[in-house]
Amino acid sequence: MEAGMTAVDTAPTAVRIRHLLQLADSPLILGQQLGAYVGSAPILEEEMACANLGLDLLGHATMLLEYAAYLTNNSSDSDAQVTADTLAFTRDARAMYNLLLCERPNSDFAHVMVRHLFYSTWSLLLWTGLSESSDERLAAIAAKAVKEMCYHCSHSAGWVIRLGDGTAESHARTQAAIDELLPYVGEMFLDDARDSQLNELGTAPLPSSLADEWESAVRQTVQQATLAMPALNGNVYMHSGGTEGVHSERLGFILAEMQYLQRSYPGLTW
């Protein structure tokens, strides 16, 4: 029931669908994790906040998956009809393209907030770039997401500062979170042939083009939090593979919980 939107982008449909799935899977998995965190947050207000952070992300994933489904169903080489739901709930780990960062566990509140600071800063920069996309529908989704991610950055940065510049316990836990999660940041800024193709067509910014601004912004927060963060281009080993469908063990457990109902009762609706 979408008002007609024509995409002027000329990338092959398969490339566009693959790109949309990759854009959708990170907020989908992170949204699922934030939902799973409800019941474990340190205070009631953060229970609600994390649920709403997750809700925003699920909204982004939904719009992107609906677009991917639309392209799939309208392409000449498709037999079965897919929906946003089938894309979210029946793809196995090898066909999911989320960042590894989004799979990292909800170890403690410091981890949840540092993960969110890292993710939302990247996401804000990415959505800003995508709001200039030559693909009109993608640009429209991005224009909305940009406004929402501003508040995600505000919320997570605020907590990282309070936790870092807090008690000895919160400071130690937040520093540990930064040290453990930083190796998953490099993946955000990797370019591949598809990224170059989409960038040339004006569909999406190059992932690597977001790195400098990300580092400046996050470093500012980290410093204000009296915490330390090594340079991205330093000697930090960076994990990768998530965007190619090669995931950690964690995703298996996340999907088992997220997809259980649809896999047990395919096509169930209520």
Next chain:
Amino acid sequence: MVSEVDTIWGLLRHIADPEIPTISIVDLGIVRSVAIEPRDGVDTVRVVLTPTYSGCPATELITQMVTDALAQRYGNATVEISLSPAWTSDWITKFGRECLAQSAIAPPAATAAVANRHPTMSVLATLSADPATGEDSRPEKCPRCGSGEAHLISQFGSTACKALWMCDTCHEPFDYFKPH
């Protein structure tokens, strides 16, 4: 003489937001356009809606409510969702803002006064510089006692579209509709 389109707008003004029953979807700026157009030779009512937040769980319900309301009067009607231009809280009418205040929800400041700019280093720095006070987007006054003194508890309150603030005078927490 009231036109048919005006009648439809009137109908839609009676559809309340499911989460905030004191405000209509028209006053929230969700209804973008109402028209009667010929389709395959038949006059068809066409209503275009814009979702407020990406993940708003009420969007589907509101769409269904509009569809049902139109179906009661018109044999041929379509309801469409438009993502562009993106919904902004600036589209909440003046009357809508009064409705919000009546539900003890502080209405949003104008987005021009708020950090809704395209991010640059300075914006991200602003966001991290003083997140506790949320200086750029604060409610004008407590919807209960009218005091201008309040502090931010969380940018994400009872719903994704609202932040949680606390009045420093009457000490009651209240929701603030975030400028967006």
